[in-house]
Amino acid sequence: MTxxxxxxxxxxxxxxxxxxxxxxxxxxxxxxxxxxxxxxxxATLPEPPKALLVISGHWEEPSFTASAAAQPQLIFxxxxxxxxxxxxxxxxxxxxxxxARVQSLLANAGLQAATSSSRGYDHGVFVxxxxxxxxxxxxxxxxxxxSSLDPALHIAAGRALAPLRDEGVLIIASGMSFHNxxxxxxxxxxERARAFNDWLTRAVESPAPQRDALLAxxxxxxxxxxxxxxxxxxxxxxxxxxxxxxxxxxxIFTDEPMGAAISAYRFDG
Numbered sequence: 636m637t638x639x640x641x642x643x644x645x646x647x648x649x650x651x652x653x654x655x656x657x658x659x660x661x662x663x664x665x666x667x668x669x670x671x672x673x674x675x676x677x678a679t680l681p682e683p684p685k686a687l688l689v690i691s692g693h694w695e696e697p698s699f700t701a702s703a704a705a706q707p708q709l710i711f712x713x714x715x716x717x718x719x720x721x722x723x724x725x726x727x728x729x730x731x732x733x734x735a736r737v738q739s740l741l742a743n744a745g746l747q748a749a750t751s752s753s754r755g756y757d758h759g760v761f762v763x764x765x766x767x768x769x770x771x772x773x774x775x776x777x778x779x780x781x782s783s784l785d786p787a788l789h790i791a792a793g794r795a796l797a798p799l800r801d802e803g804v805l806i807i808a809s810g811m812s813f814h815n816x817x818x819x820x821x822x823x824x825x826e827r828a829r830a831f832n833d834w835l836t837r838a839v840e841s842p843a844p845q846r847d848a849l850l851a852x853x854x855x856x857x858x859x860x861x862x863x864x865x866x867x868x869x870x871x872x873x874x875x876x877x878x879x880x881x882x883x884x885x886x887i888f889t890d891e892p893m894g895a896a897i898s899a900y901r902f903d904g
Contacts, residue, residue, distance in 0.1 A: 704751070
């Protein structure tokens with residue numbers, strides 16, 4: 636047990652390897668605000684984490700699956716970017732004991748769960764964390780989404796994983812609060828993305844029972860399906876919220892890269 640409980644955080648992981656290149660689909664400073672947010676993240680924690688549990692919007696399995704590889708390799712699951720972005724490194728170690736603990740907590744809550752001995756770090760993991768934790772010294776376990784993408788199921792998974800926060804584990808949900816690739820840089824997008832982002836912030840900052848109900852029914856939000864034609868980048872937020880305890884969450888960052896409002900959220904309850 637540690638003296639200070641770690642938070643659960645939902646963060647935007649940007650577009651592809653955006654923090655390691657001059658962005659070509661907009662001004663070169665498109666992702667600078669997000670990068671600065673990530674660079675300052677570690678300093679906001681109550682103490683250095685013993686490990687990171689990362690739920691990425693880029694990994695789906697039939698049931699929740701935790702990575703148990705000792706030295707996970709990077710998965711360059713993006714295309715069309717400069718050659719040097721396929722030579723990035725981030726050699727953070729895995730943690731098989733934590734992976735087993737994750738599986739056990741989920742199973743004890745009645746949720747199907749497995750481990751993978753071969754899964755590496757997809758770009759929803761290594762791209763933002765290479766910025767936030769560049770020394771790559773903290774052990775990392777990644778957790779898949781369940782392919783149903785059922786928001787209530789992922790909130791329940793977060794509740795099951797909440798005890799890890801008292802064990803020195805920082806829970807990071809890596810996704811995007813707006814993710815419609817065809818809508819970026821389009822004139823109608825900003826107003827719609829702002830409306831959804833404002834609703835999402837009100838939901839996150841509501842008391843926990845109301846928060847969970849709102850997030851479970853996120854499709855009722857204004858411009859919800861426009862903001863997420865497919866919701867895999869939003870669903871990690873549900874895990875963070877479920878793990879976030881009884882206190883309301885709070886928005887800790889917002890920006891409008893490529894003409895769409897995005898936010899990061901933190902849960903300290």
